[in-house]
Amino acid sequence: MQRKKETGMKRTENRDTLVHHWQKFKRHLPEMAEAYDGESRAAYAPGHLDAKTKRLMAIAVAVASKCEGCMIFQTDHALEQGATPEEIMEACGVAVSLGGTMAASEVTVVMEYLAELGKI
Incomplete structure (x- = not known):
């Protein structure tokens, strides 16, 4: 997803745009949205792994998959x-170890976002 680079919008603005359009989608296809939301709730619920660990894993997958919204x-x-920002960066490091230079370039999405949030 190249929206930020193409439009010059900040990562936080991109997040807000994605939320807006996801809400529109949910209004038009509520059954599909509920199925997706239910799957996500189940996937990230604490189990043998805690929710934080699962989210850190998801960051690594998002970086390796080049999904800006997911990141x-x-x-x-x-x-x-x-x-912590440091834990998030370590998760990004795992993605880089698997995805090489392509994942390394995607880490900038996470770093820019953390910077916009004032976390780094």
Whole structure:
């Protein structure tokens, strides 16, 4: 997703835009949205792994997958679960170890977002 680079919008503005359009989608297809939301609730619920660990894992997957929206929202969720910026950066490091230079360039999304939030 290249929206930020193409439009020059901040990562926080991109987050707000994504939330706005997701809410519109939910109004038009509430059954689909509820199914997705239910799956997410189940996936990130504490179990053998705590919720914070699961969110850090999701950041690594998001970076390796180059999903800007995923990186932004998983970073938010990880912070809500008590993750530190350093833990988030370590999760990004795991993604880089798997995805090489392509993942390394995507880490900038997370770093810019943390900077916009005043976390680093």
